[in-house]
Amino acid sequence: MNSWSRILHPTDFSRASRAAFRWAIQLGRRHGAEVVIMHVVLATSAYEVELIGLPAFGEAYQAERRRWSERAVAELVARARRRGVRPGAW
Secondary structure, three states: OOOOOEEEEEOOOOHHHHHHHHHHHHHHHHHOOEEEEEOOOOOOOHHHHHHHOOHHHHHHHHHHHHHHHHHHHHHHHHHHHHOOOOEEEO
């Protein structure tokens, strides 16, 4: 049997990502592996900034998206810990 020390779980917080998270946790427990949770926040596009109207609003929107995703990743990290898996986050 292969033994993994680290499993990467990229997430976009979708339904499919939640299912993949459950698999990552199961594999992490089985192999005693760290489950690294990664979410990438995309920068606000020039088109979105134009729709929003002012760059300051775009910056505030981007900052709120980042804060939301940081909280969501922190919740996944906490869930991994509760399930007995060593979490990591990027």
